[in-house]
Amino acid sequence: MKPTTRGTLAAAVTGIAAAVAAVGAAAVPAAAAGTVPVPVPLDGVEKSLGMEAPKLGMELPLLTPGAPDGPRYVEGRLLPDRALPQLPISGGLPGLGLRAPLPHVLGDDFDHVGVDAPAGDLRTLAPGLSVEAPLTAPDPKNFGLPGLQLPRAGVLAPVVQTVAGGDLGAGPGR
Structure with missing residues (x-):
């Protein structure tokens, strides 16, 4: 795999992980509060x-x-x-x-x-x-x-x- 492809793939995986973490962090306060x-x-x-x-x-x-x-x-x-x-x-x-x-x-x-x-x-x-x-x-x-x-x-x-x-x-x- 070329270094450019590897870098693009790493950036995409990092972006997806950050988006999933942001969605998970946004859902925690609603569940902790008991209301949505x-x-x-x-x-x-x-x-x-x-x-x-x-x-x-x-x-x-x-x-x-x-x-x-x-x-x-x-x-x-x-x-x-x-x-x-x-x-x-x-x-x-x-x-x-x-x-x-x-x-x-x-x-x-x-x-x-x-x-x-x-x-x-x-x-x-x-x-x-x-x-x-x-x-x-x-x-x-x-x-x-x-x-x-x-x-x-x-x-x-x-x-x-x-x-x-x-x-x-x-x-x-x-």
Whole structure:
């Protein structure tokens, strides 16, 4: 292989490696933050209508399932507690950012209105199930045989925890 070909090939491989590293580095902050930014391009509307269009952007959450809290063995029961464990899922509420022109309704100093609702943390637990068998644990007083009891079932309620916030404002500028 000629030295010129080798140099061209090395430059091409270096450029491709740099591009892949840049794409990978750009994807890491979005995944680390738990949300993916989604810009809404309205430049075409602004140019075609000849007027200022709203600026709009959103954030979509990435849901991450956690490890379920496994069944717990309780002394005196045949079946474990939480036969169907609850699955924790964490993520976020979608975020929204909007800035729109306002035709001086509130005075000369207020020509834009903005809404900012950042993505908020969200923690959930799926419903679970706890079941008790119609037989008790082996009883030494009854020659090691289990006794009878009424079967029971309980549903573990789902849990949703979050704090949502937002900001509405009006002011000058773009």
